[in-house]
């Protein structure tokens with residue numbers, strides 16, 4: 001078995017394959033847990049009342065179990081629960097979608113009006129008439145630590161992991177695949193492809209690669225109110241969402257916040273890492289409306305890449321001797337361990353008990 005791309009999804013795939021006793025090789029064009037793809041920036045929001053589609057909820061519930069299992073086995077912190085607040089007008093995708101998922105799956109949640117939001121969470125200044133859904137079982141996961149932990153667990157179970165090795169192309173054979181890499185040829189019974197932002201070079205799926213910036217601001221009054229603080233998604237008047245995390249990077253580390261989906265197309269090999277003053281001013285102005293005490297000086301700004309499908313749902317699919325996982329559309333990291341489990345299922349048995357029909361690329365045909 002060969003896994004190509006050892007970022008979020010690929011690291012979890014090698015971990016699950018190796019744990020099942022499968023002989024697995026993994027190749028990665030950069031180093032372990034690097035910052036050149038989509039899985040860097042110290043934190044990723046994880047939540048259950050999933051406004052994107054309630055279909056994701058069973059996968060999330062399984063992902064939570066697997067996050068806890070991985071952090072226990074690797075003896076490292078990966079998942080922190082802080083609670084999550086999803087704010088917007090009553091009919092917004094963020095609020096109404098979260099409520100729908102919570103009700104459909106009977107998830108514990110509270111609905112708050114704007115005054116109640118301000119009373120319970122004073123950093124938020126929702127507009128009159130906005131609503132908030134609060135759920136206690138939301139929080140964040142640590143992307144670099146998670147990739148490193150999955151790779152360590154896989155190596156411990158015998159996976160052969162090779163870094164600085166790039167896939168060039170492959171051909172399917174009667175009993176597997178023949179793969180050309182920058183380090184020679186590899187033959188394997190099955191290929192799992194999880195190349196993140198480089199997927200458009202390898203798969204026939206409509207994908208856009210987008211540059212998205214993560215910002216850390218220093219709250220002028222200090223970071224203390226943001227330490228014991230929920231993760232959040234807040235939707236403004238035109239559907240534009242921002243999301244943010246608690247202050248987890250120390251007193252001088254700033255507090256992370258970003259636009260959800262406000263990027264521009266990029267070539268993954270030419271990602272522009274320079275963040276302009278105009279970009280900083282735009283997000284600060286938006287943050288000032290909902291969390292005024294956060295809108296201070298910029299501490300740092302780090303670009304990253306979304307690989308987005310037309311409907312913003314994932315692509316996870318097996319055809320012949322190749323299983324593909326791509327198009328995670330800016331919301332995939334929270335699912336990393338369950339996608340690893342699904343990839344291991346598909347690669348070894350051709351099927352999975354998990355509900356993944358939403359991720360079938362045939363929907364684009």
Ligand SMILES: Cc1cc2nc3c(=O)[nH]c(=O)nc-3n(C[C@H](O)[C@H](O)[C@H](O)COP(=O)(O)OP(=O)(O)OC[C@H]3O[C@@H](n4cnc5c(N)ncnc54)[C@H](O)[C@@H]3O)c2cc1C
Nearest residue numbers: 005007008009029037038039045167196304328332333334
């Ligand atoms: C700014 C930002 C914020 C986000 N916030 C959240 C969030 O709060 N919550 C959430 O759930 N999700 C979030 N996401 C989305 C999530 O991080 C991604 O969906 C996820 O990281 C994608 O994982 P991946 O394995 O597909 O890609 P990656 O982790 O990038 O892995 C792909 C790997 O393939 C390797 N590779 C590519 N081509 C080759 C080749 N030819 N040969 C060998 N190796 C190759 C790459 O080097 C890379 O390591 C965010 C994403 C970004 C960019």
